[in-house]
Amino acid sequence: MLDGGTRRCGVSESPQQDGHSDGPTAVRMLVGAQLRRLREERGITRAEAGEPIRASESKISRMELGRVGFKERDVRDLLSLYGVHDDEERATMLARVQEANESSWWHAYGDVTPNWFQRYLGLETTASLIRTYEVQFVPGLLQTEAYARAVVRLGHSNAPEDEVSRRVRLRLARQQMLTSPDPPKLWAVVDEAALRRPIGGRQVMRDQIEALIGTVIKVPNVRLQVVPLASGGHAAAGGSFTILRFPQRDLPDMVYIEQLTSALYLDKREDIDCYFDAVNRLFVEAAPLKETVRILDRIIDDLGGAMR
Secondary structure, three states: OOOOOOOOOOOOOOOOOOOOOOOHHHHHHHHHHHHHHHHHHOOOOHHHHHHHHOOOHHHHHHHHOOOOOOOHHHHHHHHHHOOOOOHHHHHHHHHHHHHHOOOOHHHHHHHHOOHHHHHHHHHHHHOOEEEEEEOOOOOHHHOOHHHHHHHHHHHOOOOOHHHHHHHHHHHHHHHHHHHOOOOOEEEEEEEHHHHHOOOOOHHHHHHHHHHHHHHHHHOOOEEEEEEOHHHOOOOOOOOOEEEEEOOOOOOOOEEEEEOOOOEEEEOOHHHHHHHHHHHHHHHHHOOOHHHHHHHHHHHHHHHHHHHO
């Protein structure tokens, strides 16, 4: 968390607690963006758009932002209101609506996944570039099973073993996209303190660091930099965050900031610019990419020495 004495980016949007091929989440956002363009081209307000489908102005806003599902009947009525009468154009739009309403693979984990995080899963699956900074843990996409289990237990100390296992399986399932045929690029910057904190014990941590070395060497779409302890203050001293970029031109970059019981999703240009500037400075202030393996090897040696 940030205190009042630390520089922070202005947040122009309140927390949203909603929840390459286009995943349902991206399709929903694209459909919403198209509906917004059609409405604005006709000079129709959100309140006026809501009347024929008995929806509030805020409901129209959520639809246009892709934060709720669509009823085909509502979309048909909106297309008629917006003057879209071409059968082929309407059929294409309604087909996208059906695609947007499809269930995603992670819905099977809905009992252990809050709605506000399910939205992130949909965005992460769609992203072509993931830039993340972590101050406390190894990024979830790079965690070993044993390390992930230890992290889950920290946040859910009273959860039964079956629930813990399901949360771990979800985390490991997310990682599969990094080695898929058309994988996203992951550029992670991790504070050295997170790599030296023996989550799960020293052997678990040592195995985790060795796995990071293997990933850095063998997976070309993954880049990892370390912010050394000796570097002092740096551009992202405020806390962890992730910036997602999408292959679809109509989807803006998204900043994701996870909190204990909710998350911030920021897509306003001024917010994106602020975090984009921070992550770019982090790339410069962190140790160079060529130093990553050497730093990880040194941490392993230190862990090994402490174990003897």
